[in-house]
Amino acid sequence: MATQEQRTSITWDYAPAPESPEHVRLRDSYGLFIDGSFVDPGDGTRVASVNPATEEPVAEVAFAGPGDVRRAVQAARAAQAGWAALSGLDRGKYLFRVARLIQERARELAVVESMDGGKPIRESRDVDVPLAAAHFFHYAGWADKVSYAMGGRTVEPLGVAAQIVPWNFPLLMAAWKLAPALAAGNTAVLKPAETTPLTALLLAEILQEADLPPGVVSIIPGDGATGSALVREPDIDKVAFTGSTGVGKDIQAALAGRGIPLTLELGGKSANVVFEDAAIDQAVEGIVNGIFFNQGHVCCAGSRLLIQESVAETVVSKLWSRMERLRVGDPLDTNTDVGAINSREQLHRIEALVASGEEEGAVRRTVSCSLPDRGFWFAPTLFTDVAPAHRIAAEEIFGPVVSVLTFRTQAEAIEKANSTPYGLAAGIWTDKGSKAFEVAAALQAGVVWQNTYNHFDPSAAFGGYKESGFGREGGMSGLRPYLRVTR
Amino acid sequence: MIRRLPHVDRVGIEERAATLGKRSIKTSAKEQGIRLAVSMVDLTTLEGSDTPGKVRHLCAKAVCPAPTMPEIPSVAAVCVYPSLVGVAREALDGTGVRAASVSTAFPSGQASLDVKLRDTEDAVAAGAEEIDMVISREAFLAGDDARVMEEIVRVKDVCGDAHLKVILETAELGSYDHVRHASMLAMEAGADFIKTSTGKAASGATPGVTLVMLEAIRDYVERTGRVVGMKAAGGVSTSKAALHRLVLVKETLGDEWLTAERFRIGASSLLNDLLMQYQKTQTGRYARPEDFSKE
Numbered sequence: 001m002a003t004q005e006q007r008t009s010i011t012w013d014y015a016p017a018p019e020s021p022e023h024v025r026l027r028d029s030y031g032l033f034i035d036g037s038f039v040d041p042g043d044g045t046r047v048a049s050v051n052p053a054t055e056e057p058v059a060e061v062a063f064a065g066p067g068d069v070r071r072a073v074q075a076a077r078a079a080q081a082g083w084a085a086l087s088g089l090d091r092g093k094y095l096f097r098v099a100r101l102i103q104e105r106a107r108e109l110a111v112v113e114s115m116d117g118g119k120p121i122r123e124s125r126d127v128d129v130p131l132a133a134a135h136f137f138h139y140a141g142w143a144d145k146v147s148y149a150m151g152g153r154t155v156e157p158l159g160v161a162a163q164i165v166p167w168n169f170p171l172l173m174a175a176w177k178l179a180p181a182l183a184a185g186n187t188a189v190l191k192p193a194e195t196t197p198l199t200a201l202l203l204a205e206i207l208q209e210a211d212l213p214p215g216v217v218s219i220i221p222g223d224g225a226t227g228s229a230l231v232r233e234p235d236i237d238k239v240a241f242t243g244s245t246g247v248g249k250d251i252q253a254a255l256a257g258r259g260i261p262l263t264l265e266l267g268g269k270s271a272n273v274v275f276e277d278a279a280i281d282q283a284v285e286g287i288v289n290g291i292f293f294n295q296g297h298v299c300c301a302g303s304r305l306l307i308q309e310s311v312a313e314t315v316v317s318k319l320w321s322r323m324e325r326l327r328v329g330d331p332l333d334t335n336t337d338v339g340a341i342n343s344r345e346q347l348h349r350i351e352a353l354v355a356s357g358e359e360e361g362a363v364r365r366t367v368s369c370s371l372p373d374r375g376f377w378f379a380p381t382l383f384t385d386v387a388p389a390h391r392i393a394a395e396e397i398f399g400p401v402v403s404v405l406t407f408r409t410q411a412e413a414i415e416k417a418n419s420t421p422y423g424l425a426a427g428i429w430t431d432k433g434s435k436a437f438e439v440a441a442a443l444q445a446g447v448v449w450q451n452t453y454n455h456f457d458p459s460a461a462f463g464g465y466k467e468s469g470f471g472r473e474g475g476m477s478g479l480r481p482y483l484r485v486t487r
Numbered sequence: 488m489i490r491r492l493p494h495v496d497r498v499g500i501e502e503r504a505a506t507l508g509k510r511s512i513k514t515s516a517k518e519q520g521i522r523l524a525v526s527m528v529d530l531t532t533l534e535g536s537d538t539p540g541k542v543r544h545l546c547a548k549a550v551c552p553a554p555t556m557p558e559i560p561s562v563a564a565v566c567v568y569p570s571l572v573g574v575a576r577e578a579l580d581g582t583g584v585r586a587a588s589v590s591t592a593f594p595s596g597q598a599s600l601d602v603k604l605r606d607t608e609d610a611v612a613a614g615a616e617e618i619d620m621v622i623s624r625e626a627f628l629a630g631d632d633a634r635v636m637e638e639i640v641r642v643k644d645v646c647g648d649a650h651l652k653v654i655l656e657t658a659e660l661g662s663y664d665h666v667r668h669a670s671m672l673a674m675e676a677g678a679d680f681i682k683t684s685t686g687k688a689a690s691g692a693t694p695g696v697t698l699v700m701l702e703a704i705r706d707y708v709e710r711t712g713r714v715v716g717m718k719a720a721g722g723v724s725t726s727k728a729a730l731h732r733l734v735l736v737k738e739t740l741g742d743e744w745l746t747a748e749r750f751r752i753g754a755s756s757l758l759n760d761l762l763m764q765y766q767k768t769q770t771g772r773y774a775r776p777e778d779f780s781k782e
Contacts, residue, residue: 010523010560012733012745017511122509281702282499325738334511431494451496 017334019121021111026198029060032068032221033204035075036214043067044222049198052118053331053340053375061197064220066229069189072218073233076160076187079215084157084185088144095140095182097210102133102175105206109199113171114331116198118340118376119294121332131456132175135474138458139179142479146184149476154487157185158261159237161482164227164251165200166243167193167342168297168398174200176462176473177240178217184482186238189218191230193243195343197221228254236260238482242299245396245422245467263471263481265299265463267396268424270445271417272302272453275410276311278429282451284318287402290427290453292326292338292380296400297346299468300425302453303397306416309406316384316404320365323380328369338400341376350378350399357383357392362403388419396422410435414442423465427453446472492671493706495663495699504694510734514768517730521765523745524729525552528562528761529587529718529753532782533594533686539574542567544782546578553762553779556769562758563747564617568593569610576614587617587652591642594656594685596621600638607645617650618642619718621685622669624659632672639676652680652718652751657696658688666696670703674715682718686753691721697732701739708740717744720753726764729757 029046031038043065048057064072083091102109106129113124147155161181165173170192181188192200204219220226224247231239231251241251242265255262272290274283290302307315331339341347358364362383371377378399386393386403393403407413417426426445428436440448446463449455456462456474463472471481512520530549532541546565553559564585565575572588579586588610592598598606607618620642626634643651653673657666673681681700684691697719704715717740719732729752736744744750759779766774 010519010526010745011742012519012523012737013516014510014512015514015516017513017516126509277494279494279496279499281493282496282503285499285503334509431496451499452502 033219063222069229072189075215080187092140092143099136101206120336120339135175135458139183143183155483161188161238162236167196170196171199180478194223264469266469268422270425272427273306275430276308283429286453291402347376360390421467424468504698526560529564531566550582572615573613585616588615589619591620594687619652621654636676643677650679653678654682658690674707680716684721692719716749718751
C-alpha cells in the first residue's frame with residue numbers, strides 16, 4: 001500500500017548521462033593531410049593531442065615542419081588551376097557532399113571535439129557540428145553564383161589561401177575558412193590549432209570520402225612555428241587568420257609589402273549592455289550564454305558586462321544565483337553546461353588575470369562547485385566593483401570570467417562600450433526598439449546582438465572593428481576576401 | 488504603489504525552456520523523477536458526466552496508483568467539481584491524499600462575485616481541502632487589475648484553512664508579459680499556489696508559460712519571503728513532459744520546490760503514462776495500456 005511518507009522521501013538529481021565515445025573511429029596516429037592523402041612528416045614531429053578534462057592523450061598527431069609546409073603549398077598550387085576551371089556547379093557539388101558527410105558523422109565529430117578541446121558535448125552536438133555543416137551548405141549554394149555576390153562583375157579566385165584557425169571552435173572555424181575559399185575557386189592549406197587538431201583531421205577523412213581532388217585542401221597541424229612558416233611561404237595568394245591580436249600583428253608584419261590580401265579575426269572585449277527596461281530574466285540568460293558558452297573561450301564573448309545602475313543590483317543578484325546552478329564538469333556528460341579549460345597554458349593565463357583583478361581591488365565571486373582532480377578547470381567567476389581602468393575590464397581573459405561595470409545614461413553606455421581597443425561584438429538588452437537601433441548604430445562592433453547573444457548563422461557576416469581585425473566571414477560578404485574583381 | 492514589472496522576452500524565454508528540455512534524464516534519475524512526478528499529480532476529472540461512482544474509482548487510483556508496484560507513492564490530490572468534492576473527501580479520508588475542488592464559476596469565471604463566493608463556500612463546507620479558483624479574465628483583459636485582486640482576496644477569505652490555487656488560464660491572456668503580470672497579481676492577493684490553466688483552453692502548461700510563472704514566483708518569494716507553489720495543468724500528458732516541467736522547477740526555484748507541497752501537476756491521462764514508463768525502467772519492456780486501470 002502506497003503511503004504519504006513515501007512522498008516526502010523522494011530526492012531528485014540528474015544521474016550521470018555520459019555520451020559514449022565507443023562509436024568514435026579515431027586512429028592512434030595521424031599523419032599530415034597533403035595532396036589528398038595522409039603522409040608522414042618530412043621534417044616535422046609527432047605530438048600527442050591531450051584531452052584537457054583528463055590530461056590523457058587522445059591520439060598522436062604529426063606536426064608539419066617547414067619542408068612539409070612547402071609541400072602542402074606546392075600541392076595547393078598544382079591543384080588550383082584545375083579546381084578553378086571546374087564550373088561553379090561542380091565545385092558546389094563537392095561542398096554539398098562535404099556538408100552531408102559532416103552531418104552523417106555528426107555524433108562522432110561532436111564527441112571528438114569535446115574530447116580534444118574540453119567543450120561540453122551539448123555545445124559541440126548542438127552548435128559546433130551543425131553550424132559547420134551549415135557553412136558548407138551555405139557556400140555550396142554560392143559556388144555557381146559568386147559573380148552575383150559582387151554585383152554581377154567578373155571575378156576570379158585569388159589562388160592559394162593559407163588559413164590558420166584557433167583552438168576554441170576547431171571544426172567550425174575550419175568550415176568558416178574552407179567553405180568560402182573553395183566556393184570561390186581557391187585551394188587552401190589549413191593549419192589547425194596546436195591543442196585541437198583532431199576534428200580537422202576527421203574533416204580531412206571526410207574530404208577524401210567526398211573525392212575532393214588531391215591538393216585542393218591540405219591540412220597540416222602544427223604550433224606557432226608551423227603557422228609562421230606558412231604565412232612566410234612565397235607562393236601563397238591569401239592569408240586568413242583567426243586567433244590572438246598579438247599573432248595577428250606578427251602576421252600583418254610578415255605580409256607587409258608582399259601584396260597578399262589578409263583577413264584577420266582577432267580578440268575582443270565585447271560589451272554586453274543591459275538597460276533598465278530590458279526583460280531582466282532573459283538578459284541574465286543572455287549574459288550567461290554570452291560569457292560561459294564554451295568556457296568563455298569565445299573571441300566575441302560578452303566579457304564586459306555594462307548594466308544600468310538602476311537595475312545593477314537586481315541583475316547581479318539574479319546572475320549570481322543563475323551561475324550557482326551551472327553544471328561544471330565532464331564535457332562528455334550531456335547535462336554539463338561548462339566544461340574544461342582548453343589547455344594548461346590557457347588556465348594559467350586566466351588565473352593570472354583573475355589574480356590581477358583581485359589585486360586591483362575588484363570584488364571576486366567564484367562559484368563553489370566541485371571540480372575534477374585531473375584536467376584543467378576554472379569555476380565560473382564574477383567580478384563586481386570593476387573600474388574601466390582595471391586589467392580585467394580591458395584585457396581579453398578568454399575564460400569563464402565576467403566583469404561588471406555600470407552606467408547611468410544611454411550616452412554613457414555607448415561611450416563605455418566603445419572605449420576599448422577591440423570591436424568584435426556587442427549585446428544590447430532593451431525592450432524598446434528605437435533605443436536598440438540607436439545604440440546598435442553607435443557601437444563600434446562588427447556584430448551587435450539585440451536581446452540575444454552568441455547566435456551564429458552562416459548567412460550573417462562576422463568580423464571586427466579596430467584591433468579585433470578586418471575582413472568579414474560568413475554570408476555574401478564572406479566571399480569577398482577570396483575573390484579578385486577583374487572587370 | 489508604483490512598481491516596475493519586468494518584461495518577458497518571448498524568444499528568450501522559449502529558448503531557455505527548450506534548452507532545459509534537453510536535459511538528459513536517464514536510469515536512476517528517471518525512476519526517481521517519475522516517482523516524484525506521481526507524488527505531485529492532482530488527479531483530475533472535470534466532466535459533466537462525472538458521478539459519485541466515477542469519483543470513488545478515481546480516488547482509489549489516487550491512493551494506490553499501481554498495486555503491483557508498491558514503491559509508487561500516492562498522488563497529491565484528487566480534483567473534482569464542487570458537487571462531488573464531498574464524495575472525494577469521504578473516499579480519501581485518512582489516506583493523506585487531499586480533496587480539491589474547482590470553484591468560482593469554473594472554467595469561465597463569468598459570474599458575479601457573490602456567486603463565486605457561494606460556490607467556494609459550498610465546496611469548503613463539503614470538505615474541500617484545496618480550492619482551485621479562476622481569475623476573472625474578463626476583468627484582467629479590460630485592465631481592471633483591482634477587481635482581479637479583490638476577487639482573489641475575497642475568495643481567499645472564505646477558503647478558511649483550505650489552500651487556494653489561482654488559475655490564470657494563460658492561453659486566454661495573450662502574452663508572456665500578461666502571464667507574468669497576472670502571476671504577480673495573484674500572489675499579491677494571497678494565492679497559495681498559482682496555476683496555469685483550467686485544462687479547458689486551447690493550451691496549458693507549455694514550457695514557456697511554466698517557466699515565466701516559476702520566475703515570477705522566484706522574484707515574489709525573494710522579495711516577500713512568503714512561499715508560493717506552482718501548479719502546471721493542461722497539456723502535460725506524457726512522462727517526458729512531466730520530467731521536463733520538473734527540470735524547469737529544479738533549475739529555476741531549486742530542490743526546495745521539488746515536493747508536492749510546492750509543485751503540482753494537474754492531469755488525468757498523465758498518471759498512466761508515468762506508470763508505464765516507470766515499469767519500463769524496471770522490466771525493460773513497455774506494458775500494454777490496458778495493464779493499468781483507467782481510474
